[in-house]
Amino acid sequence: MSQRTQVAIIGSGPAGLLLGQLLHKAGIDTIILERHTRDHVLGRIRAGVLEQGTVSLIDEAGCGDRMHRQGLIHHGIELSIRGVRHRIDFKGLTGKSVMVYGQTEMTRDLMDARSMAGAPTVYEALNVMPIGYDGTRPIVRYVEDGEPKDIACDFIAGCDGFHGISRQSVPDNAISIFERVYPFGWLGLLADVPPVSPELIYVNHERGFALCSMRSHTRSRYYIQCDASEHVDNWPDDRFWNELRRRLDKQAVARLVSGPSIEKSIAPLRSFVAEPMRFGRLFLAGDAAHIVPPTGAKGLNLAASDVHYLAEAFIDHYRGGSDKGLDHYSPRALARVWKAERFSWWMTSLLHRFPDTGPFGQRIQLAELDYLAGSRAAQTTLAENYVGLPY
Ligand code: FAS
Ligand code: PHB
Numbered sequence: 001m002s003q004r005t006q007v008a009i010i011g012s013g014p015a016g017l018l019l020g021q022l023l024h025k026a027g028i029d030t031i032i033l034e035r036h037t038r039d040h041v042l043g044r045i046r047a048g049v050l051e052q053g054t055v056s057l058i059d060e061a062g063c064g065d066r067m068h069r070q071g072l073i074h075h076g077i078e079l080s081i082r083g084v085r086h087r088i089d090f091k092g093l094t095g096k097s098v099m100v101y102g103q104t105e106m107t108r109d110l111m112d113a114r115s116m117a118g119a120p121t122v123y124e125a126l127n128v129m130p131i132g133y134d135g136t137r138p139i140v141r142y143v144e145d146g147e148p149k150d151i152a153c154d155f156i157a158g159c160d161g162f163h164g165i166s167r168q169s170v171p172d173n174a175i176s177i178f179e180r181v182y183p184f185g186w187l188g189l190l191a192d193v194p195p196v197s198p199e200l201i202y203v204n205h206e207r208g209f210a211l212c213s214m215r216s217h218t219r220s221r222y223y224i225q226c227d228a229s230e231h232v233d234n235w236p237d238d239r240f241w242n243e244l245r246r247r248l249d250k251q252a253v254a255r256l257v258s259g260p261s262i263e264k265s266i267a268p269l270r271s272f273v274a275e276p277m278r279f280g281r282l283f284l285a286g287d288a289a290h291i292v293p294p295t296g297a298k299g300l301n302l303a304a305s306d307v308h309y310l311a312e313a314f315i316d317h318y319r320g321g322s323d324k325g326l327d328h329y330s331p332r333a334l335a336r337v338w339k340a341e342r343f344s345w346w347m348t349s350l351l352h353r354f355p356d357t358g359p360f361g362q363r364i365q366l367a368e369l370d371y372l373a374g375s376r377a378a379q380t381t382l383a384e385n386y387v388g389l390p391y
Contacts, residue, residue, distance in 0.1 A: 008140040008153040015286030015303040016159030017110035021061040022311035033125040047103040049297035051388030054304040071101035080203040096387040133282035161287040182269040187226040193259040205247040269293040276330040292344035343385040
C-alpha cells in the first residue's frame with residue numbers, strides 16, 4: 001500500500017514532534033513514524049532544562065501553555081566545589097534565564113498538539129527504512145500491523161535518535177564520525193520528594209560528580225557519576241541516597257529528603273557528531289546527528305535548534321521556492337552543534353572525576369574551578385553557554 005506526504009519524519013521524540021508541529025502550522029504535510037508506542041516514548045526520563053530558544057520554539061509551535069504554567073524559571077545554578085557553594089548568576093551575567101520543564105512533559109504536550117491537529121503518527125512502525133533519498137523521489141518503507149507499507153515523499157527528516165536507522169542507512173564513505181566516550185556514566189533517580197535547593201546544584205567531589213535537579217516543587221531528579229560498567233540493579237534506593245549524601249555539602253545534606261524511586265537508570269556519556277547532517281533529501285536532526293554528555297543540559301536544546309533551522313528551510317522551499325536554507329542546513333546546524341559539544345565537554349571535564357587523570361590533572365581541574373569561582377569573566381562564559389548561544 002503506497003501513501004504520499006511532503007516530509008516524512010522518522011522518530012516521535014522532541015525533534016520529530018517539534019518539526020512536525022512547526023511544519024503543520026506552516027501547512028506542510030508530514031507523517032511521523034515511531035517504532036515504539038506513545039507510552040513507551042513518554043516513559044523515558046531524559047532532559048530537564050530548556051534554553052530560552054527552545055521555549056520560544058515551543059511557543060511558536062503553539063504548545064507552550066502548560067510549560068508556562070508548570071515550568072520553573074531559574075536565574076542561575078550553584079556549583080558545589082569541595083563542599084563550598086558558588087552561584088552562577090545567569091540573570092545578572094547575561095540577562096537571561098532557563099526553564100526547568102521535563103522533556104517527558106514537553107513530549108506529551110507536542111504529542112497532544114499533533115493529535116488535536118489530526119496530523120498522522122504511526123506508532124509501532126517496524127523495520128522503518130529510508131530509501132532513494134539520493135534521488136528526487138525518496139520513499140520510507142515500514143511495516144504496520146504486519147503489513148509492508150511505503151510512503152512517497154519529497155523529503156525525509158531523520159529524527160530517530162542515536163540508535164536510529166536514518167544515520168545508519170548512510171554509506172560509510174559519505175559520513176564522518178567524531179566521537180569521545182567517557183569512562184563513566186550517570187546513575188539517575190526520580191522521586192516525588194521536594195528539591196534540596198531552589199536551583200540546580202552541580203557537585204565536584206573527590207568521590208565523583210553529582211547533580212541535584214528537579215521537575216517541580218514536589219518532584220526531584222538526582223544524578224551521581226558511576227563507573228561505565230555499573231548496572232542499575234546494583235543500586236537499591238538506599239545505596240543511591242547514601243552515596244548522594246556523601247557527595248553533597250552539609251547544607252544540602254541537611255535539606256535532602258529521600259524517598260522511593262519512581263525511575264532509576266544509567267545513561268552512558270559520550271560526545272558524538274556526524275558530518276554532514278544532510279544526504280540528498282535525507283536531513284538528520286537531534287540525537288540522530290549528535291550526542292553531548294548531559295552535563296551542560298544541551299542535548300534536547302540542540303535538537304530544538306536543529307529543528308528551527310530545518311523547519312525554516314522546508315518552509316522556504318515550499319513557500320518561496322528557495323533551496324538556500326536546505327543547502328545551508330548542515331553547516332549552519334553544525335556550527336551551533338560544535339559550540340555546544342565544546343561546552344558540554346568542558347563542563348564534563350570540569351566536574352567529573354577522571355580515573356586516569358593523575359595528580360597533575362586533578363590539580364589542573366581544581367585550579368580551573370578556583371579560577372571560575374573567583375572570576376566574573378569565567379562565570380560569564382559558563383552562563384552564556386548554559387542559557388544558550390544565539391541561533
Ligand atoms: P530521541 O532519542 O529523544 O527520539 C528519537 C525517537 O526515534 C525515539 O522515540 C525512538 O523510539 C525513535 N526511533 C529510533 N529508531 C527508530 C526507527 N528505526 N524507526 C522509528 N523510530 C525510531 N539531554 C539533556 O539535555 N539532559 C539530560 O539529562 C539528558 N539525559 C538523557 C538520558 C538518556 C538515557 C538519553 C539517551 C539521552 C539523554 N539526554 C539528555 C539527551 C536527550 O534529551 C536527547 O537530546 C533528546 O531526547 C533528543 O531528542 P531526539 O533527537 O528527538 O531523539
Ligand atoms: C535533569 O534535570 O534531568 C538535568 C538537568 C541538568 C543537566 C542534566 C540533566 O545538566
